[in-house]
Each structure stands twice: as C-alpha cells, then as structure tokens.
Amino acid sequence: MVSELAIDLTMDSSRFAEQPGTDQELLAKFKDMQEAQIKSYLTAPDSETPIFSGGQDTTETAPFKKPGTPPMVRGPAVKLRDKFISFHKWEGIVMKILGDSFYAKLTSLFSDDPDEEAEFSLEDIPADDRPLLQVGSVFYWNVGYHDSSIGQRSRSSIIRFRRLPVWTRRDIEDARRRAAEIADLLGWEEPEIPSRT
Amino acid sequence: MQIFSDGKNLKSPPEPDEIEVSVFGPGYGECVAVHLGRNNWFIVDSCIDTITRKPAALVYFEKIDVDPSVAVKQLIVTHWHDDHIRGFSKLLEVCKSAQLVCSTALTSQEFREVVYCYGVRSMLESSGIDEFRDVFETLKKRKETGIGTYTPIFAVQDRPIWQGDSEVFGSPANYEIFSLSPSDSAIMASILGFADLLPRSGDTKRWLPAISPNRAAIVIWLKVAYFSILLGSDLEEHGEANGGWSIIVNSHSPRKGKASIFKIPHHGSVTAHHARVWDDMLDANPIAVLTPFRRAGVLLPTKNDMQRITSSTRNAFVTCGIPTRSIKRDRTTEKTIKEAVKDIRTLSGPSGHVRIRLQRPDMVKVELFGDAKQLQVLSTY
Numbered sequence: 001m002v003s004e005l006a007i008d009l010t011m012d013s014s015r016f017a018e019q020p021g022t023d024q025e026l027l028a029k030f031k032d033m034q035e036a037q038i039k040s041y042l043t044a045p046d047s048e049t050p051i052f053s054g055g056q057d058t059t060e061t062a063p064f065k066k067p068g069t070p071p072m073v074r075g076p077a078v079k080l081r082d083k084f085i086s087f088h089k090w091e092g093i094v095m096k097i098l099g100d101s102f103y104a105k106l107t108s109l110f111s112d113d114p115d116e117e118a119e120f121s122l123e124d125i126p127a128d129d130r131p132l133l134q135v136g137s138v139f140y141w142n143v144g145y146h147d148s149s150i151g152q153r154s155r156s157s158i159i160r161f162r163r164l165p166v167w168t169r170r171d172i173e174d175a176r177r178r179a180a181e182i183a184d185l186l187g188w189e190e191p192e193i194p195s196r197t
Numbered sequence: 198m199q200i201f202s203d204g205k206n207l208k209s210p211p212e213p214d215e216i217e218v219s220v221f222g223p224g225y226g227e228c229v230a231v232h233l234g235r236n237n238w239f240i241v242d243s244c245i246d247t248i249t250r251k252p253a254a255l256v257y258f259e260k261i262d263v264d265p266s267v268a269v270k271q272l273i274v275t276h277w278h279d280d281h282i283r284g285f286s287k288l289l290e291v292c293k294s295a296q297l298v299c300s301t302a303l304t305s306q307e308f309r310e311v312v313y314c315y316g317v318r319s320m321l322e323s324s325g326i327d328e329f330r331d332v333f334e335t336l337k338k339r340k341e342t343g344i345g346t347y348t349p350i351f352a353v354q355d356r357p358i359w360q361g362d363s364e365v366f367g368s369p370a371n372y373e374i375f376s377l378s379p380s381d382s383a384i385m386a387s388i389l390g391f392a393d394l395l396p397r398s399g400d401t402k403r404w405l406p407a408i409s410p411n412r413a414a415i416v417i418w419l420k421v422a423y424f425s426i427l428l429g430s431d432l433e434e435h436g437e438a439n440g441g442w443s444i445i446v447n448s449h450s451p452r453k454g455k456a457s458i459f460k461i462p463h464h465g466s467v468t469a470h471h472a473r474v475w476d477d478m479l480d481a482n483p484i485a486v487l488t489p490f491r492r493a494g495v496l497l498p499t500k501n502d503m504q505r506i507t508s509s510t511r512n513a514f515v516t517c518g519i520p521t522r523s524i525k526r527d528r529t530t531e532k533t534i535k536e537a538v539k540d541i542r543t544l545s546g547p548s549g550h551v552r553i554r555l556q557r558p559d560m561v562k563v564e565l566f567g568d569a570k571q572l573q574v575l576s577t578y
Contacts, residue, residue, distance in 0.1 A: 087529065088526070088534075105544065116541055116543050117491070118542075119538060119540045120539070136403035137401075143533045143534055155533045156533070157534075164403060165401075165402055167399065167400045171314070176313075182337065183309060186348065
C-alpha cells in the first residue's frame with residue numbers, strides 16, 4: 001500500500017517541488033502509518049487545504065511548516081453531526097390555551113393507538129413558533145434520542161408548529177358560492193348578505 | 198325497577214308495544230335511540246362505535262335485527278358539536294325514510310359558509326363541521342334520487358315535530374314529540390356566532406374550535422300515552438331569561454305532565470343544571486342517564502356533578518366510566534413523554550350502552566351493556 005501511495009505522492013509532490021525530498025522522506029519515516037492518515041497531513045505550502053481529498057474523513061490537517069519536520073500524529077477525525085432518533089411522533093391540535101400551558105389532542109403518526117390528550121408547558125414552545133400557538137393550530141411532537149455533534153446522547157422532546165397557509169379571497173368566495181348553491185339546490189331561500197371579506 | 202348488568206339479551210328487540218330508550222356513549226360522544234311502539238324509532242344525535250367505527254345506532258339495529266331504512270322516522274341533530282354528530286351523515290344515508298330535524302340556524306347562510314370553509318378533511322381532527330358537509334351532500338343526493346325528504350323540520354321552542362299512532366303498554370296510543378328549544382334569541386345568537394367563525398382573507402388556516410357555551414341545542418320532549426321522556430341534549434343554563442333552561446321551565450308549553458326518563462344535559466355539567474327542571478319537569482327519582490365527556494382538560498361529570506345528580510335521583514346511570522387509561526409504551530419512551538408534558542391520557546375508553554325498556558310504566562327494566570354503570574358506582578372511583 002505504501003508503494004502505491006508513494007507513486008501518488010510523487011505526482012502530487014510536483015506541486016511543491018521547491019521543497020525536494022520532503023514527501024519521500026516522510027513516507028519512509030512513517031511507513032507504518034495508515035494511508036488515509038498520512039494523506040490527511042499533506043497540504044500545499046501556506047495552505048490549510050488538504051492536497052488529497054479523496055477520503056470523506058480527512059478534514060483535519062496539519063500543514064508542513066518546515067521541511068523534514070514530522071507531523072503531529074492524530075487519529076482520523078470523523079465529523080459528527082446532530083442526529084435525532086425518534087421513539088414516537090404525533091400530530092397535535094391545540095384545543096385550549098391557559099396561562100402557562102396548553103392542551104392538545106394528539107394523534108399518533110407511528111401507530112394505531114387511540115387519540116390522546118396532553119398538557120404542555122408554554123415555555124417548551126420554541127420562540128419562533130410562539131406566534132403560531134392558537135386554538136386550532138397544528139404541530140408535530142417528536143420524542144427520542146438527540147445525538148449531539150460532540151458525541152453525547154440525551155433524551156429529547158421537540159415541538160414544531162406547522163406553518164399553515166392563509167385564507168385567500170378566492171377560498172372565501174368559493175365557500176360562499178358553494179353555500180349559496182346548496183341552498184338553491186335544496187330550495188332553502190336566503191336573503192342576500194354583504195361580503196365580509 | 199329491575200337492573201341487569203350482565204350484558205345478556207342485547208340482541209332481543211323490544212316488543213311491539215314496549216317503549217325503549219337506548220343511550221350510547223363511548224366516552225366522547227352521545228347517541229339516543231327511542232322506540233315508541235310498532236317499530237317506530239327516533240334517533241337523537243350520533244356517535245361512533247369504538248370497535249366497528251360505524252354509527253353506534255346502526256350497529257345496535259343490526260344486532261336487534263331492525264331495518265333502519267323503514268323503522269327510523271326522524272333523525273334529530275341537536276347541535277353541530279363533534280361529540281354529537283359523528284356518523285350522522287351515514288345515518289341520514291341509511292335511514293332513507295327518516296326526516297332530518299335541526300335548528301334553523303344550521304341551514305343559515307352563515308353556517309353553510311362555515312361548513313364549506315372548514316368542512317374539509319384535510320386535518321386529522323374533526324370539528325363536526327366536516328360531518329355537516331356530508332349531511333348536505335346526502336340531502337342533495339336525496340333530492341336527486343327522489344328517495345327520502347331533503348327539507349329539514351326546524352326545531353324551535355315548543356313546537357310539535359311529530360305526531361303518530363302507536364301501541365304501548367298493550368293498548369293503542371297516540372304519541373307526540375316536541376322540541377322545547379332553541380328559543381328565537383338562541384337561534385339568532387347562534388347565527389351571529391357562526392358569522393364570527395368565518396375567516397377573513399389573510400387569516401391563517403386552522404382547525405375550527407366549537408362555539409361555547411351551548412345555548413342553542415335542541416331539547417326534546419316525547420310523550421306516549423301518559424308517559425313522557427325528556428332528552429336534555431347539551432343545552433346549558435347561564436341565568437338568561439330568554440334562553441337556556443330558564444325559558445323552558447318558564448314556558449307555557451303544550452307538553453303536559455312530568456317525565457320519567459331524563460337524558461341529563463351536557464354530560465352532567467353544573468352549567469346545564471336548573472333546579473326547576475328536576476322539580477317541575479321530572480317525576481320523583483326519574484331514571485336519569487348521562488354520557489361522560491373528556492376534552493381540552495375538561496372532565497365531565499365532576500365529583501360535584503355526580504353528588505348533585507345522585508342526590509336528585511336514586512336511579513342515575515352513566516354509559517361508561519371516565520377514560521383515564523394510559524397507553525403502554527417502552528420505559529424509555531414513557532420516561533421521555535412524562536418529562537415533556539404535565540399530563541397525558543387517552544381520550545376514549547371502553548364504551549357502553551344504557552337500555553331502558555318498559556312494558557308497563559311499573560315494569561321498568563334497565564340493562565347495562567359494555568362499561569355502563571350506575572352513577573353511584575362511578576362517584577366512588
């Protein structure tokens with residue numbers, strides 16, 4: 001493997017030919033090092049950008065500052081991202097808002113369990129979502145594990161309100177028309193009423 | 198009075214001259230089916246059977262081998278709230294010869310606009326409005342096919358809505374049904390309430406909440422021979438002379454006598470209590486039945502409600518216990534849920550059915566099916 005790497009590096013080393021011998025010497029010195037690890041240390045002069053970027057996990061680099069100086073050896077770094085593993089998820093509808101809490105009807109999105117009702121604290125609602133909290137508004141409630149980017153796991157509950165569309169003049173006119181049509185069809189006479197939109 | 202709580206004999210239909218009042222309640226919802234002799238049935242409101250997901254009244258008729266397409270004479274929708282209307286459009290479709298009875302407020306332009314604005318099944322929650330959209334469509338079909346009537350009978354205060362001949366207690370008898378409410382002012386208030394629910398351009402779409410308090414529900418008085426039944430719907434009392442129960446107890450109503458069977462209004466809530474209903478309109482110790490309710494943190498009947506009702510009659514029944522069950526989940530999920538919310542409970546529990554049959558006024562049989570029980574038993578929980 002090291003020999004194959006040497007060929008690759010010879011080609012790459014043409015980019016910093018002003019520093020002859022650097023790469024070959026280092027390769028010889030750290031011949032037992034993992035290939036990807038070595039590659040991760042190779043950067044162009046005056047740059048933090050890795051020369052070799054074929055691997056997914058080689059984002060951490062140690063540039064050569066002086067020819068012949070061995071790099072500090074580190075294990076391959078895997079960049080972690082926040083992850084949520086859901087235990088259960090519901091669609092909720094706000095039924096009643098009290099001073100510091102609200103009641104919601106919950107319908108499971110994971111099972112056929114009967115509907116439930118829960119009381120939530122208002123302080124658990126994200127600030128961005130607070131204006132959306134009204135009787136009749138719809139939200140999703142997710143409980144599960146939160147795996148953080150620094151590798152910690154915690155149990156978590158997330159509430160996000162649905163951004164519902166707004167009523168348009170056309171929606172309302174449509175409803176008015178249909179309401180009048182059904183009355184005409186069934187022979188229910190109604191007086192004309194002014195537009196409320 | 199005999200009480201049977203063994204759940205047997207559900208499938209036996211009433212005798213042709215027997216009066217029956219069946220109250221169905223699955224913990225959220227209510228339906229009353231009344232037999233006034235000679236296979237004449239009347240249905241007041243609708244709820245869904247929790248096992249079959251069909252209207253509770255239709256499930257019952259199937260069991261007792263009654264054909265609802267000919268037997269049901271009227272379908273009365275007392276108000277539009279979700280717990281009284283679920284499955285009503287299916288009843289209207291199946292009970293082909295039945296007339297629809299409703300408040301005139303429910304045919305107003307304002308209400309129809311509300312129906313066509315909000316009556317879409319795009320959200321998981323039903324507010325009762327979507328069911329009304331289906332009711333309108335079924336009426337439309339009735340007109341197009343020529344099967345059944347499509348013009349509702351309007352229930353208003355002190356109006357006879359049905360009269361007929363029957364046979365009860367072994368003798369021919371006349372029977373009459375009266376609507377005792379809503380009053381004119383309650384109808385007007387309802388229409389204005391519907392107008393307030395209409396959205397304006399630019400408003401965010403959302404699920405439609407119910408209008409409360411309920412001052413415009415239809416209260417029904419059924420009289421056959423000398424025997425009367427009072428069905429209280431959800432009508433509330435807020436001390437207003439021109440509405441609620443006050444206007445009923447103060448009216449010079451065409452009804453006569455006192456009722457022996459009472460469907461307690463609004464799930465036993467104190468907001469629907471009027472002392473003069475018990476004093477002036479009901480026999481001593483009437484058979485009283487209620488359905489429980491749980492929504493938005495409201496749990497009815499309360500302990501106080503139960504005490505008040507059981508002190509007014511020894512013969513109070515409830516269609517089911519109050520749903521308090523929690524869903525079983527794995528420990529980690531349960532722990533996370535309990536940390537995240539103040540309280541969580543299922544909305545429905547086991548359903549039940551209270552059936553009252555009378556072959557003679559002094560031969561009363563109360564049968565309790567499913568989770569139905571005496572209210573005294575529930576009050577000790």
